[in-house]
Amino acid sequence: xxxxxxxxxxxxxxxxxxxxxxxxxxxxxxxxxxxxxxxxxxxxxxxxxxxxxxxxxxxxxxxxxxxxxxxxxxxxxxxxxxxxxxxxxxxxxxxxxxxxxxxxxxxxxxxxxxxxxxxxxxxxxxxxxxxxxxxxxxxxxxxxxxxxxxxxxxxxxxxxxxxxxxxxxxxxxxxxxxxxxxxxxxxxxxxxxxxxxxxxxxxxxxxxxxxxxxxxxxxxxxxxxxxxxxxxxxxxxxxxxxxxxxxxxxxxxxxxxxxxxxxxxxxxxxxxxxxxxxxxxxxxxxxxxxxxxxxxxxxxxxxxxxxxxxxxxxxxxxxxxxxxxxxxxxxxxxxxxxxxxxxxxxxxxxxxxxxxxxxxxxxxxxxxxxxxxxxxxxxxxxxxxxxxxxxxxxxxxxxxxxxxxxxxxxxxxxxxxxxxxxxxxxxxxxxxxxxxxxxxxxxxxxxxxxxxxxxxxxxxxxxxxxxxxxxxxxxxxxxxxxxxxxxxxxxxxxxx
Ligand SMILES: [Zn+2]
Numbered sequence: 395x396x397x398x399x400x401x402x403x404x405x406x407x408x409x410x411x412x413x414x415x416x417x418x419x420x421x422x423x424x425x426x427x428x429x430x431x432x433x434x435x436x437x438x439x440x441x442x443x444x445x446x447x448x449x450x451x452x453x454x455x456x457x458x459x460x461x462x463x464x465x466x467x468x469x470x471x472x473x474x475x476x477x478x479x480x481x482x483x484x485x486x487x488x489x490x491x492x493x494x495x496x497x498x499x500x501x502x503x504x505x506x507x508x509x510x511x512x513x514x515x516x517x518x519x520x521x522x523x524x525x526x527x528x529x530x531x532x533x534x535x536x537x538x539x540x541x542x543x544x545x546x547x548x549x550x551x552x553x554x555x556x557x558x559x560x561x562x563x564x565x566x567x568x569x570x571x572x573x574x575x576x577x578x579x580x581x582x583x584x585x586x587x588x589x590x591x592x593x594x595x596x597x598x599x600x601x602x603x604x605x606x607x608x609x610x611x612x613x614x615x616x617x618x619x620x621x622x623x624x625x626x627x628x629x630x631x632x633x634x635x636x637x638x639x640x641x642x643x644x645x646x647x648x649x650x651x652x653x654x655x656x657x658x659x660x661x662x663x664x665x666x667x668x669x670x671x672x673x674x675x676x677x678x679x680x681x682x683x684x685x686x687x688x689x690x691x692x693x694x695x696x697x698x699x700x701x702x703x704x705x706x707x708x709x710x711x712x713x714x715x716x717x718x719x720x721x722x723x724x725x726x727x728x729x730x731x732x733x734x735x736x737x738x739x740x741x742x743x744x745x746x747x748x749x750x751x752x753x754x755x756x757x758x759x760x761x762x763x764x765x766x767x768x769x770x771x772x773x774x775x776x777x778x779x780x781x782x783x784x785x786x787x788x789x790x791x792x793x794x795x796x797x798x799x800x801x802x803x804x805x806x807x808x809x810x811x812x813x814x815x816x817x818x819x820x821x822x823x824x825x826x827x828x829x830x831x832x833x834x835x836x837x838x839x840x841x842x843x844x845x846x847x848x849x850x851x852x853x854x855x856x857x858x859x860x861x862x863x864x865x866x867x868x869x870x871x872x873x874x875x876x877x878x879x880x881x882x883x884x885x886x887x888x889x890x
Contacts (some may be wrong), residue, residue, distance in 0.1 A: 470515030515564030575795030609657030738765030793829035
């Protein structure tokens, strides 16, 4: 059957993945997949524990002769992002994912996310642990819940849940990459309570709308230079102040979530009727320049400026100039690696006037301690200049790259043997759970790898069939090397 994935190679991996696809498992709804993991553990005689948070930890002994080798563990997450094509009546709380084998070597899903992020990670780990033919050291797998929302599963792990000091996270999405670090995150909600007044009768209103900016993931796409519509709106309004045209905000709405770059937004400003023409001219001019500036990165961008009927209420000019200062919350990239990769960045993801309050949601990312301090001081300075206040702040830790990682060295060698080329060592700007694990056990040597997963978190999500095989072989070769155990101190053998 064309769309039967259980005959793809390696069969053990695809059969497990096919079983996972039958079980609804969006974030927060992982009890069913947890039950299935425990059932599989029972089928194959693995030790299994479900933690109070719902994480599942599986363990098995080493092969004969390798029982006293240091334990190695895999890590992956149980949940998936549920996104479907518009108009689809798919129900993520009930329906099984329908997999499709494409003509060009991928497995995708029919109209929904596939959940290869991170179901294929769990399948790769379990395929190794359940195959009696494979020689391996003692193995464990730590499967977490709710990685995609707030990393609650990894956050609630205890030091004793970390089963070894060598770990392979299988949640990366590019075969041949060894990820050795990632940025941490700081999310903040910022609030400003403005003075509200009636719009005077001799005032008129101008609406500014930005549409069709490219937007995108604030971690992966922060460096592609596309417009942040929230910041761009504030910058346009600020340009009027520079021409001595005092305006009062009467509406503002841009973006949806903190971890996406807003590609659209609208603002309405009220100002004396006598200044309307001058303001319209100036805004027309500025918006033309804005479209020109983003012509390459946001080819479909449209910026419109129109007269509209007055709203009932507006902010004072003083409060409006405070709000404009919030554009400093979006810094884009603040700090880079020597070869230019983003290390520290900040995204103003949502900015809105709602119910008499101005609210801003931001997500800062930092891969280093200095970057984190830079970021926090920048945000706090901006917030205090705007006389706003921070109402909530939450963080997940960075995973600081360890360029001396013995495991990265081993996996570099095994990939070279297997693929005949060098792997790429990367530090990514999106979030992984490795930093949380490493905080629990600082001596942990952990890397992140995975097969090719493209279009994750969208209905276009697909996983490369050949890359799954490569990833599986790569893991086996690595376990073989770790079984020889020349590079990892043998005295450290945590109990199962
Ligand atoms: Zn993932």
